[in-house]
Amino acid sequence: MRLAGIGFRGAASVASLRDALARANPDGTKIDALVTEAAKARATVFRDFAQELGVPGLGITTEDLARMITPTQSARIEDRFGTGSLSEAAALAAAGPGAVLVAERVVSGDAMATAAIAERKG
Numbered sequence: 001m002r003l004a005g006i007g008f009r010g011a012a013s014v015a016s017l018r019d020a021l022a023r024a025n026p027d028g029t030k031i032d033a034l035v036t037e038a039a040k041a042r043a044t045v046f047r048d049f050a051q052e053l054g055v056p057g058l059g060i061t062t063e064d065l066a067r068m069i070t071p072t073q074s075a076r077i078e079d080r081f082g083t084g085s086l087s088e089a090a091a092l093a094a095a096g097p098g099a100v101l102v103a104e105r106v107v108s109g110d111a112m113a114t115a116a117i118a119e120r121k122g
Contacts, residue, residue: 005091
């Protein structure tokens with residue numbers, strides 16, 4: 001199972017999210033779900049992108065995000081979500097125990113979105 005964690009700014013477009021995911025998943029390997037922080041999961045841009053991909057758009061609580069240790073560290077994200085990278089933490093939290101990052105956080109060309117991919121075998 002492959003899950004794409006997505007982080008994005010309020011002004012991000014679907015194109016921003018699409019670009020971030022394409023950079024994290026350049027070979028276009030199937031993604032089973034998109035994941036972000038629970039409140040962000042209600043954003044139209046996130047829901048529209050999940051619908052475009054035909055996958056569920058999932059939300060992870062801030063408490064669960066804060067439990068994730070991420071290789072990428074951002075002070076701004078740490079202050080807001082309690083973890084170093086929203087996209088990495090969301091992907092790892094949703095993938096569950098034993099998950100590994102197969103793509104660390106990448107940033108869209110317009111710097112409005114990030115994506116990371118976690119995989120859980122089995």
